[in-house]
Amino acid sequence: MNLDYLDFEQPIAELEAKIDELRLVGNDTDQLNIAEEIATLSEKSRKLTAGIFSDLSAWQVVQIARHPLRPYSTDYIERMFPDFDELHGDRQFGDDKAIIGGVARLDGKPVVVIAEEKGRGVNQKVYRNFGMPKPEGYRKALRLMEMAERFSMPVLTFIDTPGAYPGIDSEERGISQSIAQNLAVMSRLRTPIICTVIGEGSSGGAIAIGVGDWLNMLQYSTYFVISPEGCANIIWKTAEKAPLAAEAMGVTSSILEDLGIVDETIPEPLGGAHRDVDAMVATLQQKLTEQLEALQQQPLDALLEKRFERLMSYGNG
Amino acid sequence: MSWLSKIRPSGMATQAGDRTTTVPEGLWKQCPKCSAPLYWPDLERNLDVCPKCEYHTRIGARRRLDIFLDKEGREEFADDVLPIDRLKFRDVKKYKDRLSTAQKKTGEKDALIVMRGAVMSVPLVATAFEFDFHGGSMGYAVGERFTRAAKRSLEERIPLVCFSATGGARMQEALISLMQMAKTSAILERLKQAGVPFISVMTDPVYGGVSASLAMLGDINIAEPGARAGFAGPNIIEQTIRQKLPPGFQRSEFLLEHGAIDMIVSRTEMRLTVARLLAKLAGLPEPVEPVVSEPIDLE
Numbered sequence: 001m002n003l004d005y006l007d008f009e010q011p012i013a014e015l016e017a018k019i020d021e022l023r024l025v026g027n028d029t030d031q032l033n034i035a036e037e038i039a040t041l042s043e044k045s046r047k048l049t050a051g052i053f054s055d056l057s058a059w060q061v062v063q064i065a066r067h068p069l070r071p072y073s074t075d076y077i078e079r080m081f082p083d084f085d086e087l088h089g090d091r092q093f094g095d096d097k098a099i100i101g102g103v104a105r106l107d108g109k110p111v112v113v114i115a116e117e118k119g120r121g122v123n124q125k126v127y128r129n130f131g132m133p134k135p136e137g138y139r140k141a142l143r144l145m146e147m148a149e150r151f152s153m154p155v156l157t158f159i160d161t162p163g164a165y166p167g168i169d170s171e172e173r174g175i176s177q178s179i180a181q182n183l184a185v186m187s188r189l190r191t192p193i194i195c196t197v198i199g200e201g202s203s204g205g206a207i208a209i210g211v212g213d214w215l216n217m218l219q220y221s222t223y224f225v226i227s228p229e230g231c232a233n234i235i236w237k238t239a240e241k242a243p244l245a246a247e248a249m250g251v252t253s254s255i256l257e258d259l260g261i262v263d264e265t266i267p268e269p270l271g272g273a274h275r276d277v278d279a280m281v282a283t284l285q286q287k288l289t290e291q292l293e294a295l296q297q298q299p300l301d302a303l304l305e306k307r308f309e310r311l312m313s314y315g316n317g
Numbered sequence: 318m319s320w321l322s323k324i325r326p327s328g329m330a331t332q333a334g335d336r337t338t339t340v341p342e343g344l345w346k347q348c349p350k351c352s353a354p355l356y357w358p359d360l361e362r363n364l365d366v367c368p369k370c371e372y373h374t375r376i377g378a379r380r381r382l383d384i385f386l387d388k389e390g391r392e393e394f395a396d397d398v399l400p401i402d403r404l405k406f407r408d409v410k411k412y413k414d415r416l417s418t419a420q421k422k423t424g425e426k427d428a429l430i431v432m433r434g435a436v437m438s439v440p441l442v443a444t445a446f447e448f449d450f451h452g453g454s455m456g457y458a459v460g461e462r463f464t465r466a467a468k469r470s471l472e473e474r475i476p477l478v479c480f481s482a483t484g485g486a487r488m489q490e491a492l493i494s495l496m497q498m499a500k501t502s503a504i505l506e507r508l509k510q511a512g513v514p515f516i517s518v519m520t521d522p523v524y525g526g527v528s529a530s531l532a533m534l535g536d537i538n539i540a541e542p543g544a545r546a547g548f549a550g551p552n553i554i555e556q557t558i559r560q561k562l563p564p565g566f567q568r569s570e571f572l573l574e575h576g577a578i579d580m581i582v583s584r585t586e587m588r589l590t591v592a593r594l595l596a597k598l599a600g601l602p603e604p605v606e607p608v609v610s611e612p613i614d615l616e
Contacts, residue, residue: 166549187503315457
């Protein structure tokens with residue numbers, strides 16, 4: 001089994017393995033029919049991928065959103081903002097590595113970037129606390145958002161977290177208050193805010209940097225109030241029922257768009273963002289640029305009133 | 318029949334039997350904390366706080382507002398906001414059926430009650446969570462009722478008080494319930510900017526999405542003695558860090574020690590304390606108990 005592929009992707013992995021084999025043989029023998037065979041198989045693989053990805057279950061989307069190869073915030077920041085200046089610390093307690101903040105330029109315009117980072121590989125995962133922010137992370141985000149307001153810089157947030165960190169120190173330093181405070185301030189921050197769920201948007205840890213004027217979800221990202229495992233644990237008393245929970249909760253962008261919560265679904269490359277990271281970043285960058293331009297054309301007071309009215313409307317039948 | 322009951326004359330009762338015949342059923346309760354036997358009418362008079370050990374038993378939303386508000390001039394509103402099952406959520410049961418079960422059990426349509434009234438003649442809007450309704454969880458109806466309460470406070474420029482008792486966001490309404498966190502926080506921010514006071518009173522328990530939104534956003538945060546409040550439940554934290562939690566973790570005394578709340582207030586002192594605080598914040602004179610003309614009891 002190829003671990004770079006999820007279980008439902010294994011037929012694709014087998015085809016791709018064959019193609020790789022043929023390429024090796026082709027290098028040795030230089031025969032024309034091998035090149036043809038490769039082309040045929042590649043087309044077959046593309047079709048197979050398109051087929052599998054056209055009909056994904058909610059649980060499969062959750063798995064793609066958590067795919068170990070999926071681009072994380074740093075992958076976007078590196079490619080999208082070559083001039084990124086990272087800014088550290090909450091000025092009160094520490095610098096939370098699960099949230100990256102800084103200033104950058106999008107299409108030449110200065111912006112503040114706030115991003116949750118899960119970290120790739122064991123060392124980075126530990127360093128980033130698996131993308132689970134503590135109060136100081138949300139307070140760093142708040143500090144930078146308030147700075148953005150002072151200097152009329154729009155805020156771009158990238159959401160990707162398994163949740164705010166559930167630990168003793170988190171509770172001692174007021175994780176609830178830090179999340180609540182961000183929700184309150186983001187609702188009235190006098191600068192445009194665009195939020196994008198790039199992977200896993202889990203509950204309070206996600207919405208704590210998720211209030212704004214425009215909410216994007218990447219096609220195979222996921223956003224939920226409780227993880228499917230957590231939901232399954234409560235209802236079925238076992239995490240194994242997570243696929244059922246994912247289905248019941250409606251954790252994908254299409255459903256959340258229907259509910260009026262998500263504004264736009266950003267299409268991913270065939271087979272998911274990780275199959276072509278550069279293309280994914282380019283698509284998102286293009287979208288963010290357009291969205292920001294549209295938001296900045298509106299008078300700020302009108303924008304803020306719209307943001308508030310939208311918050312008030314959540315759930316209205 | 319045991320041999321004892323055979324030889325005992327039928328008119329003579331054992332001690333246990335004696336109690337059931339002379340004291341009406343259910344008049345005695347045992348304090349869950351100190352195990353003291355409590356005479357129910359006494360307990361009720363003491364607002365369901367154990368007179369021996371100060372243990373605060375859980376009380377429902379209606380009783381909560383009843384013991385808090387002045388008798389005169391109460392008006393319930395926002396009760397026309399009803400829960401909506403937008404997702405047609407279904408697990409082992411339908412959410413719709415879970416709702417009707419909760420409605421039958423509590424007599425409420427959802428887990429938050431809102432009233433316009435006064436406390437010691439200080440006018441206010443008061444809200445209380447009904448924990449027995451689906452764990453006091455916040456979905457659309459709770460978020461919307463709370464928001465309407467806050468809007469009324471804002472319009473009339475009178476304080477808002479919320480007694481929370483909740484497990485958090487209502488998972489059967491999925492992301493709609495998560496969005497209620499943003500909604501309630503946004504309206505509270507408007508109150509803050511308008512200088513309309515909000516006092517949040519946490520009563521056992523307050524967790525998850527409610528803790529991480531409206532409950533922590535008070536100008537003044539209060540907790541009842543021994544109430545537990547936090548973001549993640551103790552089980553989740555123990556599973557994550559794989560160690561036992563220290564005693565008293567997330568109790569109101571812990572919250573006070575770590576700066577999350579302003580004060581711990583006993584239920585028997587709540588009315589007076591909140592009225593006194595609100596009067597100060599609103600620049601009103603020291604409040605006094607309104608004189609209620611009660612009919613004289615002639616025996």
